[in-house]
Amino acid sequence: MNNTYTDLVNQTFEFPQEGFEVKDNNLVFNGLDIRALIDKYGTPFKLTYLPKIGMQVNRAKKMFQDAIKKNRYDGNYYYCYCTKSSHFSFIMEETLKHGVHIETSFAYDIDIINKLYERKKISKDTYVICNGYKTKTYTRSIAKLVNSGFTNVIPVLDNKEELEDYSKFIRTKDPVKLGIRIAAEEEPTFDFYTSRLGVAPRDILEFYVDKLKGNPKFELKMLHFFMNKGIKDDIFYWSQFNKVLNLYCQLKKIAPELESINLGGGFPIKHSLGFDYDYAYIVNEIVANIKSVCKKNKVPVPDIYTEFGSFTVGESGAVIYSVLGEKQQNDREAWYMIDSSFITTLPDTWGIGEKFLMLPINKWDQEYQEVHLGGLTCDGYDFYTSEEHINAVFLPKLTNGEPLYIGFFHTGAYQDQLSGYGGIKHCLIPSPKHVIVGYDKNGQLKDWLYAKEQTSQSMLKILGY
Secondary structure: OOOEHHHHHHHHOOOOEOOEEEEOOEEEEOOEEHHHHHHHHOOOEEEEEOHHHHHHHHHHHHHHHHHHHHOOOOOOEEEEEEHHHOOOHHHHHHHHOOOOEEEEOOHHHHHHHHHHHHOOOOOOOOOEEEOOOOOHHHHHHHHHHHHOOOOOEEEEEOOOOHHHHHHHHOOOOOOEEEEEEEOOEOOOOOOOOEOOOOEOHHHHHHHHHHHHOOOOOEEEEEEEEEOOOOOOOOHHHHHHHHHHHHHHHHHHHHOOOOOEEEEEOOOOOOOOOOOOOOHHHHHHHHHHHHHHHHHHHOOOOOEEEEEOOHHHHHHHEEEEEEEEEEEEOOOOOEEEEEOOOHHHHOHHHHHOOOOOEEEEOOOOOOEEEEOEEEOOOOOOOOEEOOEOOEOOOEEEOOOOOOOOEEEEEOOOOOHHHHHOOOOOOHHHOOOOEEEEEEEOOOOOEEEEEEEOOOOHHHHHHHOOO
16 A cells, blocks of 8 residues: 555645645755755744745736737736735835736835835836725825825725715825725625625715716726635626626716726635636636626726735745644544644634645655644644645654654735734744745845744833833
């Protein structure tokens, strides 16, 4: 019987895959020798592989360009990065190298926009799509950005009252570009029927006629559509999508200045070696459906905007742990204890039951067994016991000699934001060190330590000791 970890993977999946291969029984991630990084930096550590960001951006751009050409679509495509996925400067600056635009969600995002402009990473022509339910600080920060000469700021109205602040505080000669977010219906299995964000579809036409049509201060440029579950190839998504297209066509007939549809809620990313999602097919269906509905309604097709966050940065990230030891708690459950915490480093695993792509770094030639993974906190929910493709976790057996190292991959979106990077963590588990891999000025890959492991002194200072 073949029972090494290599045998298990080869019997279950097509392997190697893009971004993952094994050399000398050690995992290689996007060509990176993870074992060498462990030897250099120790565990636990977070890893950011910057080149993957450009690969994802350019991949999406090419798919939309191909679909536009194939369907003879008379409109443009704009790729926006939603900052809430990761606000780090090295992420933002790497993303902007590839000709993307920006979507914001809170007032402090506008401060980041100004910093990026000071560093000459963006221009005043960069599109800044301002989303979210807006506080007074946020609307006034948007107004200042517009007043300072940013020509492509598009505040997306989340409610009708938001317009009042822009009327009061924006002081430009040219009309302000606006968007309207549609309050989307959610899937029947969701906790509520309609999103808390956006304007009810039944109110949008009347609102436009009453407040925007003929108003010299504003131009409605964008209709924004967001689904919490992202872009999915199922009946519910396509039915909602077509409702939005028909609303766009109705609005376009009375609002000739309307010129774009923004598809918020992005593409999924690989969280299992069994991941199967035909991106090119979905992109082609999006473009073809828009053209078909617009042709039927005899209106020009819109420009297409997307807001990709997880798709942009998710697959650039990983978290690497050591297994400290094994605990056999009963006759069926073996626990591998890691040298960190899932709650503090991968909060989505605890908060929403998210699964990430998990693989051992070494010992691929060893026998495997079913295990539970346990974190260091004393919280009963600090564990990881199933993968996306199976209700179990299998890893190589611990043997004498070197430790077992494991990696959780495609963790680059949201986890640092949700865990409160650098702050106080559950049970005072420190934030792990953060290693970045990117290209230097000579085009050579290099790795460097962005942040050391959090110290007790830094946490005690926050706590007032």
